[in-house]
Amino acid sequence: MKILGSALFGGAMALAAAGGALANDEKPKYGGSVEIGTVYVTLSALSWDAQDFNWKHNHDTGLVYEQLFAADLSKSVKAGGKHPFIADAWLPSDAIRGELAESWEWKENPLRIEIKLRKGIMWPDKPGVMKSREFVADDVLFAYTRLDESPRKIKGYFDHIAKAHAPDKHTVVFEFKDYFAEWDYRFGYGYFSGIYPKEVVEAGASNWKNVNGTGPYMLTDFVSGNSNVYSKNEGYWDKDKIGGQDYKLPFIDKITYRTIKDEATFITALRTGKLDILESIRWQNVESLKKSAPQLKWNRWLNMSGTFLAFRVDVDSPLKDVRVRRALNMAVNKDEIVKAYYNGNAELFAYPMHPDYVGYFQPLKEMPASVQELFKYDPAKAKKLLAEAGYAKGFTFKTQVCSCSADHMDLLPLVAAYLEQVGVKMEIQPMEYGAFLSAMTSRTLSVGYMMNNGHTNPTTTIRKSFTTGQQWNPSGWSDPKYDAKMDEVYRTKDEATRIKMLREMTIEILDLAPYIWLPTPYIYTAWWPWVRNYAGELRSGAVRPGPIYARMWLDQELKKKMGY
Structure with missing residues (x-):
């Protein structure tokens, strides 16, 4: 059910x-x-x-x-x-x-x-x-x-x-x-x-x-x-x-x-x-x-695709360190993106669970402090974490982005500017959609990969993005214990139990920050x-x-x- x-x-x-x-x-x-x-x-x-x-x-x-x-x-x-x-x-x-x-x-x-x-x-x-x-x-x-x-x-x-x-x-x-x-x-x-x-x-x-x-x-x-x-x-x-x-x-x-x-x-x-x-x-x-x-005539709806900058964790780079990934989340002023870039037409937190998934979705205010801080702008703490990880002078990494998305082409330079303020430089590589998609599915994508991905449904949103070997897992995230939890979710008949399990898995992956979690925009349909x-x-x-x-x-x- x-x-x-x-x-x-x-x-x-x-x-x-x-x-x-x-x-x-x-x-x-x-x-x-x-x-x-x-x-x-x-x-x-x-x-x-x-x-x-x-x-x-x-x-x-x-x-x-x-x-x-x-x-x-x-x-x-x-x-x-x-x-x-x-x-x-x-x-x-x-x-x-x-x-x-x-x-x-x-x-x-x-x-x-x-x-x-x-x-x-x-x-x-x-x-x-x-x-x-x-x-x-x-x-x-x-x-x-x-x-x-x-x-x-x-x-x-x-x-x-x-x-x-x-x-x-x-x-x-x-x-x-x-x-x-x-x-x-x-x-x-x-x-x-x-x-x-x-x-x-x-x-x-x-x-x-x-x-x-x-x-x-x-x-x-x-x-x-x-x-x-x-x-x-x-x-x-x-x-x-x-x-x-x-x-x-x-x-x-x-x-x-x-x-x-x-x-x-x-x-x-x-x-x-x-x-x-x-x-x-x-x-x-x-x-x-x-x-x-x-x-x-008009309809306004919250995008059913989450926006994020994925970090490859399956190759050697500074981004394999969770302290670095958390630091880069804190370096981006996400509230300012909602207010200034989207003019209020976005939600700060609506991925990987979508607010429409009633029961499955937990608002940010109900999340642990460790998750909440990833959505707060704190460049000082970001620099401290980078220094602890051995990158006090920062580093440079490449990010691929699809030229098919006007939103991403405008948003990514803004994210890059925030990161530069904590010493991290991002090289942006725009790609046509075919090449962009092929880069991920063939696992030739760069260390950074700017995309949005459909929430799909309350179970697949976790499975396809964060379990081993999945096609739509741009970070290459792989954890046998996490995979086992996902298998158990699928075998569980009782929906209330599944909801509890998926809430815990959502918190776990948010904390590990394989992505820079970015706001989810509202979209309009007109006819x-x-x-x-x-x-x-x-x-x-x-x-x-x-x-x-x-x-x-x-x-x-x-x-x-x-x-x-």
């Missing part, structure tokens, strides 16, 4: 204020096209093949490839529920619906989950790839097995599963070695959980032209660095209940994700109506947009009022907006009246 509780740290109230609720007599409209600058507006699709274990795969394929589970969007704040659906990869247990799964049930001896699949769902006809046929259990097993056998598989990702099999064409059974707390996320709605047919692999799964799924849209064009174009799947199976009436999905004929690397350009595109939705807007641009385009049945929701599974977009519609008459 997972909880979200009030999970609406800023999201729900902002959503409610966004005017997303529909008038009682409003009926959906079909047709039209929508242009979207998504949360990842600066990043092109990285890979079309789930077997590559590409974190962005769901984002780009999630209108085409469906999954066993998805968000129950009828529980959204917009619909009168309590969930903002902002989290990058967490669906609370009371907000999960079956997508390709119709129902599921836990059974004992052996410990297993039996999943009944929906009947009558069809793979579309795709010339050169496949003839239309029914979606069946073997398709689920094929996608799961291929993922499990991937040479790029995340360490331990499916180790909890003993066996997967299909007793009949509409039933899939996953047998477990032990109870596993993230079972639904791992194979049900996770980053790599899209279900695709063997015919796509036979044709070439990495080629976008072969992508073919059971979802509401078909991928009909892709230009790297420019756009992904999705056209309506006329044979899509699902419906949505609106105003007590069922409507066939999707409503919009064509959805285009625009890739725009330059911030000024995508802000201008929103202001001039060339983008209908822009999901990620820095606070610096909000007031000018509100003045120049006052009709825009034009002709986009209906939308209130800034971002994800209905791991980085997957597809089901959200499938339920939007376009008021083309309003758009025309407004002069666009």
Whole structure:
């Protein structure tokens, strides 16, 4: 059982204020096209093949490839529920619906989950790839097995599963070695959980032209660095209940994700109506947009990615010494970053646990003094610790940063200036996203590595960043005792016990300071009022907006009246 509780740290109230609720007599409209600058507006699709274990795969394929589970969007704040659906990869247990799964049930001896699949769902006809046929259990097993056998598989990702099999064409059974707390996320709605047919692999799964799924849209064009174009799947199976009436999905004929690397350009595109939705807007641009385009609708949300400067501890450098890492945390005036750099649009402490993870998250004021001091500006103590570690005269280290992030490109020189005041010099190396990501995954990254990383969910936020051999562990942190604690968390059925364990692990890693822990900014989403049945929701599974977009519609008459 997972909880979200009030999970609406800023999201729900902002959503409610966004005017997303529909008038009682409003009926959906079909047709039209929508242009979207998504949360990842600066990043092109990285890979079309789930077997590559590409974190962005769901984002780009999630209108085409469906999954066993998805968000129950009828529980959204917009619909009168309590969930903002902002989290990058967490669906609370009371907000999960079956997508390709119709129902599921836990059974004992052996410990297993039996999943009944929906009947009558069809793979579309795709010339050169496949003839239309029914979606069946073997398709689920094929996608799961291929993922499990991937040479790029995340360490331990499916180790909890003993066996997967299909007793009949509409039933899939996953047998477990032990109870596993993230079972639904791992194979049900996770980053790599899209279900695709063997015919796509036979044709070439990495080629976008072969992508073919059971979802509401078909991928009909892709230009790297420019756009992904999705056209309506006329044979899509699902419906949505609106105003007590069922409507066939999707409503919009064509959805285009625009890739725009330059911030000024995508802000201008929103202001001039060339983008209908822009999901990620820095606070610096909000007031000018509100003045120049006052009709825009807004949602403000606390970033679901933590910002930090990671220190490699798996190579010889001064940063292997915890005194040095703690000193560099104290050397950075984080309160000033919140007030002056973010103009108050950030939280001093919101990582590695996110405030939306109610119960799991502990405010800074509840943390031990040793953790609290890492967030207080104390250059005198920083110099003292550096001297104790043998670096009274300081040292120099290199930090890589992605040029794709305007925020990081602006923030890192500010961090460097703070460090220079205690004698530590930082060489900054900007990199294009592909090279930046490759540096980490191939372990060729520099001693310093400026990034943000998705919180994901309350367990994975710790596992992926701080346990041995994980792909998203930029510091190279490795401690067998810590790894063992993580394993125990996953095997623990009782959520209250898991919460206690994860709180202790969070305090432990904060104290050891493998990163400079930096503030977490608020982000804004804006959209034009002709986009209906939308209130800034971002994800209905791991980085997957597809089901959200499938339920939007376009008021083309309003758009025309407004002069666009």
